[in-house]
Amino acid sequence: MSDLPTHWQAELHALMASESMPLDAATLAGATARLVAAFPVLPTPGAADTLARWQFLAEVAARDLSLVKIYEAHADARAILAELAPATRLEAPSLAGQPVWAVWAARSPGNELSFASRDGRHVKLAGTKAWCSGARFVTHALVTCVDTDGSDWLAAVSLDQPGVTVSARGWEAVGMDATQSVEVDFSDARATLVGNAGAYVRRPGFWHGGAGIAACWYGAASALAARLRDAAQRRDNPHLRAHLGAADVALAGARACLRECASTIDAAPLADAMRHALRARCAVESAVDSTLRACARGMGAAPLCRDRWFARMSADLPVFVRQSHAEADLAALAGAVLESGEDWRL
Template identity: 40%
Template sequence: MDPWVPLAPHAVAPHEPWQQRVRDALGTLKRGDLVGHLELAAALGPAAPRPAGGATRGLWELLATLGAHDLQLARAVEPHLDALAILDEAGSGAPTGSTWGVFAAEGPGARLTARPAGEGWVLEGTKPWCSLAAHLSHALVTAWVDDETRGLFALDLRGPGVRTAGADGSWVPRGLPDIVSTAIEVDGAGATAVGGPGWYLRRDGFAWGGIGVAAVWYGGAVGLARRLARPAGRPLDQVGHLHLGLVDQHLTAARATLAEAAALVDAGTVSGHEAAALATRVRSVVAAAAEGVLASCEHALGPGPQVGDAAYAAGLADLRLYLRQHHAERDLAALGRGSDEHGAWWSR
């Protein structure tokens, strides 16, 4: 079976050289092979489409395909491609062969600040929740330029003044266990500003990156659905067929939502608050669909494969944890608030 996950029904699977490289890699990469995962990320960087560049659907199909195969692989590649898209949008470049993360989270008791120094900037402090920081060469990090505004900066993670805190016994995930998030301690490290203060969150590309993550969720759900469609041992009974139908319903809704969003992004017809609303809407639809697929797989297949099929059990745990990046009811409340303030598309 072709591993490619299309977003258009009955579409002919594409075979561009970079897409064939993905197919070849999926046949050899093993779970937990972070070196191999990041090598694939670096190889895909120059060739993969950028959002809003006319081939957004192809980009999100790539992310879904990686997610369907192994969410840890997708979790390593997606932020690298997002970082390169941000750098392109800002008119900046990336060193050949570099691997990137995007570290924008904040946490209690941790603060990273930036101050001008000559023609560049100097960063000081602690940045929490830096996924794969010990394995990446570079990152885009947000840092406070004053009490109210953050800027975005390109940081060499292997340069002087940057130390990655080691993972300790508090890191105990059962999903995405190899995608370790640690703090980085920055002591006078030089950095390059990417866009002006506040630019990272204001740009429409922030919304497109959020939808890219939803494409990975969709792929993770497709991977589980494929396992349900090929049950080991006894065939599906009537209840199993009911859940297979539910899975079809969930995935069809998620796929159609992603495909429509890709067309809108490439057409350039949404921006500003409409871009943010589109991202929230798509992420909410895909997250609900993925949670529905999780429930149907567990109900239809029972406990057996959770204790006897390592890949299936890992897929369940990975997707559950990854979906918690979605803000769930908070995002729905924000979507409703935006509809109330600006008018929903269905009420105009």
């Protein structure tokens, strides 16, 4: 397990210095394209550099959450293709022209893509996919879909084709507004199946990616806490320092969980990482809640009203972290703990 390479930090810093933060719906596409061009792939989870991968995502998140939302999905898609495509001797879809990938796997009741027809691994998809982040500018997507028997599949689809229509429906958010996570309609859209039925959620990398999302949450929370620390350095106020202490405790615990999770994944990349990933996600979610509270109570309204970056990050982070399933994740973690017989002795 290794830390983020120094040259990555330097290249990312130079790239982000040229962007005007926070990004909005008009500037996100260009910033994403430049980031993907500079860093088209990251180390695959479980290949000894999981921590470096997550540290990179956290660094991007510390600058702009909409940007990391799109970039993390691109990096996840590349990891999924590397994991599943060789297993079925499927050649990954062409990566010529530096595409920007999305992963659209969210589902809403009665609203899912289905096979309109199938010829081997080539299918045509029909239906509507909800929560499609970056739909207006990403070039390719991995989408979940179902066949006529109701089995779950993952398919790769080019978005620049007849039969794919990006709607204006389904996104009224203030936080994460720039991602424009609208609904996309498919009508006989050509796609290629990736992996076998059910493989998307059964593969080891499913939970690796889930923990990687938590690294994004962590990066944003740590950036907000840095502003709280800066305020405490300027003002000798005991209450402000108490809030800084609370944020430090929460973030240090979450960081330890992420590092332990990364180490565990690298030590056994094919093992079921659900328990470790859920623990990391829940720890980071708790740290996010604590940090947002500490910043608001410690610094008051001024940065929320007068600092555009801080205000945007504070609005984006609660929306982004709702990719957590809250108590459902805690209950799932409890089930894994009961099954494993967790021993909490030091």
